[in-house]
Amino acid sequence: MIFRIMGKVISIPNEINQDLIRQAEMESPKECCGLLGGNDGLVSSRYPLLNRAAIPETSYFAAPDERFRAIKLMRERGEELIAIYHSHPKTDPYPSEKDLDMAFYAQAVYLIISLKNDVSARAFTIDSPKVSEVAIKII
Ligand SMILES: [Zn+2]
Numbered sequence: 001m002i003f004r005i006m007g008k009v010i011s012i013p014n015e016i017n018q019d020l021i022r023q024a025e026m027e028s029p030k031e032c033c034g035l036l037g038g039n040d041g042l043v044s045s046r047y048p049l050l051n052r053a054a055i056p057e058t059s060y061f062a063a064p065d066e067r068f069r070a071i072k073l074m075r076e077r078g079e080e081l082i083a084i085y086h087s088h089p090k091t092d093p094y095p096s097e098k099d100l101d102m103a104f105y106a107q108a109v110y111l112i113i114s115l116k117n118d119v120s121a122r123a124f125t126i127d128s129p130k131v132s133e134v135a136i137k138i139i
Helices: 014-027 064-076 097-101
Strands: 009-012 033-039 042-049 080-088 109-114 120-127 130-138
Touching: 009 014, 014 042, 014 080, 014 109, 033 064, 042 064, 042 080, 064 080
Parallel strands: 009 042, 009 130, 080 109
Antiparallel strands: 033 042, 033 080, 109 120, 120 130
């Protein structure tokens, strides 16, 4: 199913989507995190990051130097930052209070992969406190 809200959509190749799910499952019960790079809303690379949050079961935080290294590699490949992703091992794929507090990039898409019940994912732009859904298209 494709949600189309504010005309925004991100396209994720199935292989990268499978890698995202695998990363979320491997790091559970901790949240996993990382960046997705690509062009024009089409994801072409995944940049997994280590979750260095104090309580990684319910929050995520990537070390700035590791984040900058991923962004640098992305630029070298001619990609833009498309999305910041993380997982919710036990809760729905919707931004938590903490996610809203930590959403500093109004232009970024926040992708959340939930392992609650079945695997599911939703994406949003967050201009705190305003949350808008972004469609995810698996291609
Ligand atoms: Zn979260």
